Amino acid sequence: MSYTPPNTGNKIIIVGGGCFGLSTAYALSLKNMYDIYVYDRQEIPAPDAASCDINKIVRMDYANDTLYMHLTVEAFHMWHQWNKERAESNLSPVFHQSGVLLLSGKDQFSDFEKSCMKTIREAGYGHYITEYKSSQEIIEAFPQFKNAVENGFNTAYLNKAGGWCNSSEAVKHIYNKCVENGVHFILGQENGCLENLEYDPASPDTVVGIKTKDKKIHYADRVVLATGSWTAGLVEMHKQVVASGQQVIHFDAPPDAGLRKSWENLPVWCGDLSNTGYYGFPINADGRMKIGKHSSGYLNPRELDGVSVPRTQVTHTTDTVPIGALREFRQFLGKFLPETSALDVSCGRVCWYSDSIDGDFVISPHPDYKNLIVATGDSGHGLKFIPIIGFKIRDIIEGIDTQYSRAWKWRNMETQDTKLDGLRADALLQRLILDEPNNEAARMATIDEFKASRPRL
Numbered sequence: 001m002s003y004t005p006p007n008t009g010n011k012i013i014i015v016g017g018g019c020f021g022l023s024t025a026y027a028l029s030l031k032n033m034y035d036i037y038v039y040d041r042q043e044i045p046a047p048d049a050a051s052c053d054i055n056k057i058v059r060m061d062y063a064n065d066t067l068y069m070h071l072t073v074e075a076f077h078m079w080h081q082w083n084k085e086r087a088e089s090n091l092s093p094v095f096h097q098s099g100v101l102l103l104s105g106k107d108q109f110s111d112f113e114k115s116c117m118k119t120i121r122e123a124g125y126g127h128y129i130t131e132y133k134s135s136q137e138i139i140e141a142f143p144q145f146k147n148a149v150e151n152g153f154n155t156a157y158l159n160k161a162g163g164w165c166n167s168s169e170a171v172k173h174i175y176n177k178c179v180e181n182g183v184h185f186i187l188g189q190e191n192g193c194l195e196n197l198e199y200d201p202a203s204p205d206t207v208v209g210i211k212t213k214d215k216k217i218h219y220a221d222r223v224v225l226a227t228g229s230w231t232a233g234l235v236e237m238h239k240q241v242v243a244s245g246q247q248v249i250h251f252d253a254p255p256d257a258g259l260r261k262s263w264e265n266l267p268v269w270c271g272d273l274s275n276t277g278y279y280g281f282p283i284n285a286d287g288r289m290k291i292g293k294h295s296s297g298y299l300n301p302r303e304l305d306g307v308s309v310p311r312t313q314v315t316h317t318t319d320t321v322p323i324g325a326l327r328e329f330r331q332f333l334g335k336f337l338p339e340t341s342a343l344d345v346s347c348g349r350v351c352w353y354s355d356s357i358d359g360d361f362v363i364s365p366h367p368d369y370k371n372l373i374v375a376t377g378d379s380g381h382g383l384k385f386i387p388i389i390g391f392k393i394r395d396i397i398e399g400i401d402t403q404y405s406r407a408w409k410w411r412n413m414e415t416q417d418t419k420l421d422g423l424r425a426d427a428l429l430q431r432l433i434l435d436e437p438n439n440e441a442a443r444m445a446t447i448d449e450f451k452a453s454r455p456r457l
């Protein structure tokens with residue numbers, strides 16, 4: 001299907017007001033050429049969007065993938081600029097340059113960390129890296145990780161350029177910029193929610209707009225689907241992306257505990273990421289510490305056609321995380337941050353990636369339909385790019401050939417072609433089903449099971 005870029009004065013509908021959609025709307029608005037409408041099924045930030053969260057990692061450590069490393073470096077500049085803008089308006093910073101500490105073990109770096117350091121140094125950014133020469137050096141720099149080091153996570157480097165962002169605040173920040181620039185927002189379960197795409201009756205492969213849940217049709221010259229993990233449930237994606245549910249838990253450290261002080265000063269950490277999947281954050285201003293697992297995740301196949309669709313706490317209000325995942329968190333943390341064993345898990349959430357087969361985004365004209373662009377396939381690493389991804393998506397909408405348009409083009413991949421490594425690649429082929437009746441480990445954990453007083457789960 002050939003693609004024609006939009007003309008001056010054209011109306012562009014963006015469905016999805018998360019990271020990809022808002023960043024795109026903002027970048028397009030700067031051109032003052034288009035009439036831009038963003039539709040979302042919820043107020044922004046949508047509570048169950050992947051981008052709605054207390055924090056996300058902003059890291060440039062991408063093994064040997066220089067595309068995302070350079071893109072992160074570009075994003076760093078904008079994160080600092082956003083902090084500056086916010087300081088001028090007396091707003092708290094959105095980006096916190098805490099550093100990212102990548103631990104692995106035993107006694108040597110895993111391939112992922114080796115490859116990250118090599119690539120970063122070769123690109124001339126070696127000054128960001130502090131490599132620790134011994135267990136003792138790690139403990140001296142980060143006494144909070146003494147147990148982790150003694151339990152085998154005894155090699156580490158710190159990337160000082162990285163850190164974390166307050167992702168919900170970042171979403172609000174760019175949303176406000178869009179509003180200032182005249183982007184129109186239509187938000188709500190009925191009037192903002194895409195029910196289906198609208199096609200030209202005379203040419204059924206031509207998209208002419210969208211129909212929302214209230215049955216109204218909204219015509220447009222181009223439609224951009226930036227609906228994150230919901231995308232494959234809305235348009236035929238030919239299995240190029242799949243909604244995968246990923247586990248996150250929080251601990252609330254008691255205000256008077258020494259833990260709170262020491263965990264405030266943590267860098268973002270990754271505990272042998274490519275082999276365990278676990279990562280975590282310093283305690284935030286509300287005393288909350290988040291720990292997540294980056295893995296193949298869970299599927300939630302819908303009855304109609306088996307396509308995995310997000311199942312979130314907006315519709316399933318009592319959902320937590322699968323009990324099997326909770327057991328694994330407790331087991332890992334028992335070695336890595338054993339102080340957490342005495343704490344209740346204060347909340348748990350399954351958050352959804354739009355997972356592509358190779359981990360690259362899928363941002364491209366749709367191969368089956370005219371006038372439709374998809375901007376999805378975030379694969380769990382898109383939020384760090386919120387200040388700049390929209391500029392790259394704008395190029396794709398405008399038909400400009402770039403290294404990004406080439407990397408993210410429609411690819412027709414088979415699962416076995418994945419270039420993901422370790423944990424994520426193995427499990428691509430054998431994902432678990434969320435809440436599967438015959439799998440005890442897939443049922444949701446109860447609040448009682450979150451308690452530290454329940455040692456044997």
Ligand SMILES: Cc1cc2nc3c(=O)[nH]c(=O)nc-3n(C[C@H](O)[C@H](O)[C@H](O)COP(=O)(O)OP(=O)(O)OC[C@H]3O[C@@H](n4cnc5c(N)ncnc54)[C@H](O)[C@@H]3O)c2cc1C
Nearest residue numbers: 016018019020041050051057194228351378381382383384
């Ligand atoms: C557990 C977890 C941890 C992560 N950690 C990191 C990290 O540390 N660093 C990092 O960079 N990235 C991270 N990510 C990835 C990051 O959150 C995503 O890359 C990013 O949020 C993707 O943005 P998006 O706009 O594609 O999707 P979303 O943010 O999910 O936005 C999609 C939007 O589409 C809307 N929508 C859906 N269906 C419809 C419809 N029918 N009609 C109208 N609107 C609709 C939704 O309401 C939502 O607002 C993580 C993701 C998860 C789940």
